[in-house]
Amino acid sequence: DSGVTQTPKHLITATGQRVTLRCSPRSGDLSVYWYQQSLDQGLQFLIQYYNGEERAKGNILERFSAQQFPDLHSELNLSSLELGDSALYFCASSVAPGESGYTFGSGTRLTVV
Amino acid sequence: AQSVTQLGSHVSVSEGALVLLRCNYSSSVPPYLFWYVQYPNQGLQLLLKYTTGATLVKGINGFEAEFKKSETSFHLTKPSAHMSDAAEYFCAVSARIRSFGNEKLTFGTGTRLTIIP
Numbered sequence: 001d002s003g004v005t006q007t008p009k010h011l012i013t014a015t016g017q018r019v020t021l022r023c024s025p026r027s028g029d030l031s032v033y034w035y036q037q038s039l040d041q042g043l044q045f046l047i048q049y050y051n052g053e054e055r056a057k058g059n060i061l062e063r064f065s066a067q068q069f070p071d072l073h074s075e076l077n078l079s080s081l082e083l084g085d086s087a088l089y090f091c092a093s094s095v096a097p098g099e100s101g102y103t104f105g106s107g108t109r110l111t112v113v
Numbered sequence: 114a115q116s117v118t119q120l121g122s123h124v125s126v127s128e129g130a131l132v133l134l135r136c137n138y139s140s141s142v143p144p145y146l147f148w149y150v151q152y153p154n155q156g157l158q159l160l161l162k163y164t165t166g167a168t169l170v171k172g173i174n175g176f177e178a179e180f181k182k183s184e185t186s187f188h189l190t191k192p193s194a195h196m197s198d199a200a201e202y203f204c205a206v207s208a209r210i211r212s213f214g215n216e217k218l219t220f221g222t223g224t225r226l227t228i229i230p
Contacts, residue, residue, distance in 0.1 A: 090157070101145070103159070104149075
């Protein structure tokens with residue numbers, strides 16, 4: 001158990017639908033990162049939050065949004081889902097500026113049918 | 114800005130043979146360097162990291178990596194491969210910064226390691 005909790009572990013939904021993925025960071029970690037991993041795109045950075053504020057944006061589609069709440073958990077919202085959004089979505093958290101690296105959750109596998 | 118290049122998207126070695134996974138980095142400031150391992154259908158797990166001090170870093174499962182500044186490399190090795198080492202391995206670099214909330218880990222594209230019985 002890494003200490004980073006992601007729910008749900010698996011999600012199957014239809015095209016056009018909207019889903020919410022949830023992440024609870026490791027205790028004491030203020031930064032949360034979201035990544036998408038697919039076979040053709042590899043590991044893609046989506047977005048980072050630090051203590052409730054958005055800090056960095058990567059290759060995140062406009063149909064996707066995220067937020068970090070006062071209790072530091074984060075949610076990634078995916079809307080108007082397409083088949084190509086099927087992927088593993090990882091959340092990671094960190095505490096120190098750089099030297100501790102990230103701690104990853106076990107991911108949410110999203111299948112869009 | 115930092116970047117990482119992993120040479121070889123797929124590497125196959127025989128069980129018991131040396132494992133060598135290559136990673137070269139680019140960084141405008143002294144870096145922190147990491148290797149992560151991902152087993153099928155799991156998240157990324159930290160194998161080892163270099164932050165400061167000794168340039169030969171030992172990690173879990175018998176892996177080690179050596180930071181070579183002159184070669185801008187951080188190659189991952191294991192003397193004797195085991196079937197359980199089959200996984201995907203990611204090299205990553207982070208800048209040495211002191212401002213909270215601005216840390217960023219840049220990942221390589223990964224190397225899939227296959228162990229041949």
